[in-house]
Amino acid sequence: MSVVTVSHAAVSYAGRAVLQDIDLDVQPGQVVAILGANGSGKSTLIRSVLGLVPLEAGTVTLFGTPQRRFRQWARIGYVPQRMGAGSGVPATVGEVVASGRLARRGIFRPSGAADREAVRTALTDVGLLDRIADPVSTLSGGQQQRTLIARALAGRPDLLILDEPTAGVDAASQDAFAEALRRFAQAGGTIMLVAHELGPIEPLIDKAVVVHHGRIAYEGAVPEPAGHHAEPGHDHVHPHAEAERARICVAPTDRMPAN
Numbered sequence: 001m002s003v004v005t006v007s008h009a010a011v012s013y014a015g016r017a018v019l020q021d022i023d024l025d026v027q028p029g030q031v032v033a034i035l036g037a038n039g040s041g042k043s044t045l046i047r048s049v050l051g052l053v054p055l056e057a058g059t060v061t062l063f064g065t066p067q068r069r070f071r072q073w074a075r076i077g078y079v080p081q082r083m084g085a086g087s088g089v090p091a092t093v094g095e096v097v098a099s100g101r102l103a104r105r106g107i108f109r110p111s112g113a114a115d116r117e118a119v120r121t122a123l124t125d126v127g128l129l130d131r132i133a134d135p136v137s138t139l140s141g142g143q144q145q146r147t148l149i150a151r152a153l154a155g156r157p158d159l160l161i162l163d164e165p166t167a168g169v170d171a172a173s174q175d176a177f178a179e180a181l182r183r184f185a186q187a188g189g190t191i192m193l194v195a196h197e198l199g200p201i202e203p204l205i206d207k208a209v210v211v212h213h214g215r216i217a218y219e220g221a222v223p224e225p226a227g228h229h230a231e232p233g234h235d236h237v238h239p240h241a242e243a244e245r246a247r248i249c250v251a252p253t254d255r256m257p258a259n
């Protein structure tokens with residue numbers, strides 16, 4: 001059974017078509033990267049999967065259940081784009097991560113040993129256990145982003161959805177993040193993530209989907225950015241031939257404005 005199925009989906013904002021005729025299938029245990037230029041519709045695609053923006057046409061199915069009837073939201077961990085964990089919130093790292101347990105335990109039940117254990121495990125996974133008692137505002141941007149990822153992991157989701165999780169994140173945080181995702185995937189977790197630059201997570205990606213002007217322009221192995229061809233181990237499989245035909249930009253150093 002697919003974890004996510006999107007079929008002929010369309011989304012418009014104020015009458016302007018942003019996504020058209022999107023088909024996407026995510027299998028259990030897959031790590032799927034959604035790539036594409038700024039404004040191509042990547043965030044809108046994952047927000048529509050989560051039911052955060054309404055579909056104008058088509059359907060989304062989650063864990064075999066049509067989205068409108070789906071209630072098991074605790075099975076999905078979501079890390080939104082550029083959400084400052086420390087933006088005016090004087091919470092500690094541990095508190096922010098513990099808030100990721102709410103959907104699992106219900107608001108009215110006090111947190112127990114299992115919750116504390118999940119929080120500590122998630123913080124260990126992202127390499128921030130030593131900061132558990134620190135205010136989030138004292139962390140770097142990359143560490144704040146890792147805190148949000150730990151928050152999603154603490155809910156022990158089956159599906160993790162991340163919107164540009166490493167945008168503007170320092171190298172150490174990118175490595176810690178890649179390691180956390182690797183562990184999550186190894187344990188059978190399914191991942192959908194939007195990215196401009198894959199960096200250290202590239203080896204984890206099972207399928208890349210490139211969105212171009214609101215449509216899926218390419219689906220397959222991660223397209224090689226220009227310049228990597230001469231690297232040792234390069235296997236000379238070049239899915240970017242199709243990408244180039246579609247006149248899209250997939251090279252991380254070559255971001256292209258919308259339209």
Ligand SMILES: Nc1ncnc2c1ncn2[C@@H]1O[C@H](COP(=O)(O)OP(=O)(O)OP(=O)(O)O)[C@@H](O)[C@H]1O
Nearest residue numbers: 013014018036037038039040041042043044045258
């Ligand atoms: N809430 C909204 N209301 C109106 N238009 C929106 C809204 N959100 C996004 N858009 C527009 O929809 C288009 C797709 O946006 P989206 O954020 O999905 O793209 P993206 O590929 O994720 O871009 P980026 O890489 O910059 O995050 C853009 O033209 C954007 O301006």
